[in-house]
């Protein structure tokens with residue numbers, strides 16, 4: 461078979477398209493391991509001896525009052541903020557405190573910020589296409605011959621995020637909720653092992669919240685998902701295990717029922733909602 465035939469043969473799966481055996485080793489432990497992590501800003505301990513482990517494929521919700529340290533914790537995981545002390549490991553092989561932000565992203569940690577940042581003038585499809593092109597693990601020079609495989613992957617993601625019917629519409633016309641799903645789809649294009657999602661349902665309608673709950677729960681198992689959210693109804697609808705942060709440490713951990721009945725949690729946080 462000539463090289464041209466090989467490259468255009470749709471039945472052939474090229475080596476660079478098959479998922480590489482994950483470099484993240486979770487055979488003997490969690491996908492994310494944080495121990496004794498602390499960071500101070502001008503003498504104020506935003507994170508204070510934080511211990512947290514996330515299992516491979518787990519969906520974890522993180523709650524906590526304003527200023528509890530949720531954002532700072534995600535900044536530490538993604539390499540944006542360096543802690544003063546502690547350890548942060550991705551699987552058993554990767555010491556995240558020795559890596560920079562782009563390398564951590566490339567390793568498979570995706571972060572969804574609260575505000576959607578899709579490219580409004582581009583179509584839904586083009587946004588997903590662009591996200592794939594941003595994957596540094598794919599050699600840019602090979603992109604031209606991967607069009608068919610790109611399309612399959614994009615179609616798969618479009619179905620997951622429920623935007624098939626809008627694939628050729630500019631992202632600017634999407635509702636707030638649809639933009640959030642598109643952005644989650646853009647992260648999924650890069651096949652992250654761990655997805656950090658910050659307040660996904662802020663500003664969403666009830667219906668959009670239900671759809672987001674379905675989307676996030678459908679991701680669990682395939683990747684690990686950490687959701688930081690203030691909306692207790694939403695957390696209850698998706699949560700298996702909930703971690704309550706307070707003053708930079710874990711105050712309680714367990715099912716939503718366990719943490720919402722915990723007297724310490726009621727006192728510092730849920731009490732406000734009860």
Ligand SMILES: Nc1ncnc2c1ncn2[C@@H]1O[C@H](COP(=O)(O)OP(=O)(O)OP(=O)(O)O)[C@@H](O)[C@H]1O
Nearest residue numbers: 501502505506524525526527528529530531532533
């Ligand atoms: N770069 C910084 N410089 C100084 N203080 C900071 C900085 N980043 C965070 N803080 C402080 O650290 C504490 C924890 O903030 P963080 O944003 O992590 O909390 P949060 O749980 O995400 O709160 P929210 O729910 O309001 O988003 C807050 O008191 C905040 O003011």
